[in-house]
Amino acid sequence: MHVLMIECNPNGMAGIANALELGHDVTLISVDPDFYLAISPLTAGTYAHPNCTVVKSEAAFDIDELVALAREIDAENHVHGVTTYSEYHTVHTAAVASALGLPGMSVDGARNARHKHRTRLALDGVEGIRQPRFRAVSDPSEVESAVREIGFPCVAKPSDGTASLHVLHLKDEDDLRDYLTELEGVADYGRGVIRVPEIVIEQFVPGELISVESCVLANGEIVNLGLTDRPLSGFPHFIEMGATYFTGHPLQDELFATTTKVLKELGVDFGFIHTEFLLGPEGPVLCEVNGRLIGGIVPSLMQITSGVDAYLEVIRQALGEQPELPFPGETTAGGHWFGAPIDGVVESIEFDLDGQPGFHSALAYKKPGTTVSRLSKSNFDWIGHVIFTGADRAEVNKRCEAALDHVDLRMRLDVAR
Structure with missing residues (x-):
């Protein structure tokens, strides 16, 4: 085929x-x-x-x-x-x-998931779905008034961004001024991807970031598969530093039920879906919906624990076949990303992880001689990862964090920069 x-x-x-x-x-x-x-x-x-x-x-x-x-x-x-x-x-x-x-998702459903302002507006006031207070604006000149309405601290994000690019925690006037200056220079995301003008300003919701991985079958049935935890870097940026694919969270039933309602309300009616929530003080608050398979290392984590290749199942479903679904198994799999502490040139990245309990694999993304940026702004700053397995996510996260001490990253300053 x-x-x-x-x-x-x-x-x-x-x-x-x-x-x-x-x-x-x-x-x-x-x-x-x-x-x-x-x-x-x-x-x-x-x-x-x-x-x-x-x-x-x-x-x-x-x-x-x-x-x-x-x-x-x-x-x-x-x-x-x-x-x-x-x-x-x-x-x-x-x-x-x-x-x-x-076979495919409806165009309206795809737009409702892809553009964060459409997600917010479509779900505004829907009973049973918590969202932060928000303002969606299409003119950069309106950002400042939107921030005034929502108040500090708040979160600013392009409606069509990804990988946490240009998503910022704004705590005061200085942050707002810097953000507006940054956005002036962002007309596209590279590789021909033109940015839409809409920007969403949201109330900052403190809490753990977690996502529900789902699949909407051809008959419209929504199957919630498992959860992915997403530890973040410190503010002002929101860089994902790890992921564990698992089942059994205390709020799992509520997260699954809310995800099902969200996808139905948005018209997201086909394919593998990735829905993010913040576990706020009053319960799960919808962060965003992504109308595709989760990215990064998580499909590999899915395969480790379930034996199912989610990448291939995406293709099988597109071909009209019934996909095999990667439910989390008895073994939990997780990984952590790492980046460079400074702007510079990679001289070497070596791992000393053989024999570490639960070690599965490690990968460096950058070859010697590659110029890299300090890990500071988005997931695009990652330069490698480690993957471990364990009995549960607490054990996996502990093993991943300890493994970072066994990554030997050598760099030299890039004086030209």
């Missing part, structure tokens, strides 16, 4: 590689295919596979042109399923699937 992938993400190359191994044809549409070559070690082999076609297109983020391109590809080699692992391209994927008459 022929799978059309609308962009990807670096870890998602594993899904494409597995689909190729099963004998499927895969066409990847990307504005910058070389981006994946620089980040994922699987990319070169994937691109070289005889059943893999890479289409470089500057139109990958323009829905009308993308649909026209997809129709051309379908005419040459009939497309059986269309999907993505990219947060930036969930609406585009829904539009292409609809145009080709293939």
Whole structure:
């Protein structure tokens, strides 16, 4: 069968590689295919596979042109399923699937999940769904008045951001002034992804960040699979520093029930979904909804504990098959990311983890000679991770944190910067 992938993400190359191994044809549409070559070690082999076609297109983020391109590809080699692992391209994927008459999320549902201001407005006042007080504005000149209305401390975020990029905790006037200055220079997110103008200002809700991983089956049934904890770095930025995929949280039933209600209200009606909550003083508060499989290392954690390759199941579901679902098993899996303490050039990253209890794997993302930024602003600052297993998330998190002392990162200052 022929799978059309609308962009990807670096870890998602594993899904494409597995689909190729099963004998499927895969066409990847990307504005910058070389981006994946620089980040994922699987990319070169994937691109070289005889059943893999890479289409470089500057139109990958323009829905009308993308649909026209997809129709051309379908005419040459009939497309059986269309999907993505990219947060930036969930609406585009829904539009292409609809145009080709293939399984996929409704376009309105994809938009409601993709754009945070639409999520907030659609759920405003819905009984049983807690949201922070918020203001959604479309003109940067309105941000200041929105902040005044919500009050300090608050959180500012672009409506269509991802990976915590340009999401900031604002505590005072200085933070607000700096944020407005930063936004003036952000017209896009790179790789052809144009930023929408809407910005959401929200009441700051203290509490643990946790997400519900779900799958909406073709018949509309919502299956909540498990939970992912998300320890964060300190303010003002919200960088995710770890993740554990597990089951059994004291608030699990409430989180699952709220997620089901959220997805139904938004019209999110197909595929693997990632819904984030803050565990505030009064209970779970909706943070955001992502209309795609969770990113980072979590699909690998899912496979470790369940034996199910979630990347591949995304593709199988797009092809009209019933996906196998990665419920957490008896063994809990988790990982921690790490970054550089300074701006500089990586000389080496080495791990001394063999023999550590529960050690599963470790990976450095940056090669020697690579210039990196200090871990400070978003998940894009990660330069590696460690993964461990254990009896429960407390044990896994303890093992991951201890493992960071066994990462030998050597750098030199980049005097040019």
